[in-house]
Amino acid sequence: MTQPAISLKDITKTFLQGKGDESDPGIKVLKGITLDVAQGEFIALQGTSGSGKSTLLHIIGLLDRPTAGVYSLLGRDASNLDDDQQSDLRNRALGFVFQSFYLISYATALENVILPGLYSGRPRAELTARAENLMERVGLADRMHFKPSRLSGGQQQRVAMARALLNDPRILLADEPTGQLDSHTSGEIMKLFHDVHRAGQTIVLVTHDEDVAREADRIIRLHDGRIAEDVKA
Template sequence: MSHPAISLDAINKTFFPQGEKKNGDTESGIEVLKSITLDVDSGEFIALQGTSGSGKSTLLHIIGLLDRPTAGVYRLLGRDAASLDDDAQSDLRNLSLGFVFQSFYLIPYATALENVILPGLYSGKPRAELLARAGVLMEQIGLADRMDFKPSRLSGGQQQRVAMARALLNEPQIILADEPTGQLDSATSSEIMKLFHSVHEAGQTIVLVTHDEDVAKEAGRVIRLHDGCIVEDTRV
């Protein structure tokens, strides 16, 4: 029996001013996510859309094992991910998930190629194998002639392409993207979205956070959040 790639059951997230609530602590917190229940099948391309403060980035962080829910059950690729310890979560995150962020997060003193191989350094694979894989990805994103360039010599669109290649290095089943076009002009954004479509067509599941209506429409399914709740789930 196959499992959804991502399964969220009654997920809540509350932030407390002094950190996580302890037993007997009556301090009120800020409820950011409220009973989120959502399944994402393998191979889907979904957009999480909402205004600032709607909870979309917090939800993505929980899906990406960068944060833990306050309550509820989260299963990633059939595993009860929320109950795993930090080391087990790190292993699952590194092997199963690829991340693309709005701010690129490239290491400024490393070359584009060195940035791409970074996730593989924790996989135990030989460096030569990682470099070969990274080289192929740099060709696929159209930057084969920029491998030795440091981020400061790359445009914003080129840096985001490098970030996408980095996300794909370990051949993850799921790509998570947080406002990946947020710092790009419309023409460059269009090129980046073409890359996302090519990744999706290759079989990867994509969850993309955006506040942009036009970017959201690029996905096959749009989940709209408002005040921490899912208010609309539309298949395009």
């Protein structure tokens, strides 16, 4: 049997308050999440604000650590990796798309796409060719040398998707990627996610929007830090 892309076993996350000593019970945001995501699967993590969906995505993305539980990423136990090891695994295996586009305002769209590869050791010419190909793939071949201020919200999110794909990640993580977009533009961005999925990418997408969630193959609904429902879309 093929190993899962993502395997979570009884993951909890508690944020401490005040002094953080033994008298501080903290706030338990995740309360025992057990979940496997198959390679090539497209899942949506859905829930209201405070349900724990973004915290869970941050743990999956190695941007935060669980308080307890075991997390395996592509068959590797990521729970006990040090910061450098986590950073290396994150850069090689994961791509990120966020609600806020996080584009550098003074850089062109193409330069923004190239950015994640600058510390990989790959030749600049190779990175540029890859970035140009991705810009064509997301429909922005004629906008490569535009700065973000000259791009619409939907175009900026396309640049962000191209940037996320530069290092050819095995898994694409998206946190409310349509949250700042109108319904028409949201539909165009979701089409891109489907294109990426058909190319073999595993996708984990966080959303509060039921219509966006139904675009996935499977919906994991969170409530109060627990999995309330796990259904095929």
